[in-house]
Amino acid sequence: MSVYTPHHFKEERPDVLHAAIASIGFSTLVIHGESGLEACHIPMILDESAAPLGTLNGHMARANPLWKHARGEALAMFLGPHAYVSPSWYPSKHQTGKVVPTWNYLSVHAHGCIEFFDEPERLRNHVEKLTSAQEAARAMPWKVSDAPDGYVQQLLRAIMGFTLTIDRLEGQWKLSQNKTESDRDGVKAGLAEAGALDVVDLMK
Numbered sequence: 001m002s003v004y005t006p007h008h009f010k011e012e013r014p015d016v017l018h019a020a021i022a023s024i025g026f027s028t029l030v031i032h033g034e035s036g037l038e039a040c041h042i043p044m045i046l047d048e049s050a051a052p053l054g055t056l057n058g059h060m061a062r063a064n065p066l067w068k069h070a071r072g073e074a075l076a077m078f079l080g081p082h083a084y085v086s087p088s089w090y091p092s093k094h095q096t097g098k099v100v101p102t103w104n105y106l107s108v109h110a111h112g113c114i115e116f117f118d119e120p121e122r123l124r125n126h127v128e129k130l131t132s133a134q135e136a137a138r139a140m141p142w143k144v145s146d147a148p149d150g151y152v153q154q155l156l157r158a159i160m161g162f163t164l165t166i167d168r169l170e171g172q173w174k175l176s177q178n179k180t181e182s183d184r185d186g187v188k189a190g191l192a193e194a195g196a197l198d199v200v201d202l203m204k
Helices: 014-024 120-135 149-156 181-194 197-203
Strands: 026-033 036-043 045-047 055-061 073-085 102-117 159-174
Touching (some): 014 073, 014 102, 036 055, 055 120, 073 197, 120 149, 181 197
Antiparallel strands (some): 026 073, 045 055, 055 159, 073 102
């Protein structure tokens, strides 16, 4: 499974794709399940050093039947900042009228083999890393050890961890690169007025 990506929107640099994954942190995981393709939404943490293209580590509820049947290839999709683009923002609208609505966005698709695990020490190590990554920017970061150990052990027994070893990365930065400079400026102004400043920053 691949995503159609016009050349001018394609991003292939592993360091850029890794940075986007780390920044987004939240993924739609798609696997081959018992009844075909199945999906769930999961926070993940990237380990860039664990394989040539890195690994993604996450967990799901043990009660979720997805892990019991998931084998082989999986796809983790990370969607970054995105926003609707109005044709009214293009100066060329007033010149030719040949414009239509579209959407600007950033996305990364990570393909690879998925494996599940439930060893308590490995699960705790994963949860601690995931928590530390999310709490890092806080003035007083919460740590897993802040909770009672018995309570933590109980929760760890209720989850299944997984590792997705990345063998292919696909990035798409669709940010009006195929438009003229004046139309791009019009889009940035329109997005700024609409409050989509994160997409404006990507366009810059």
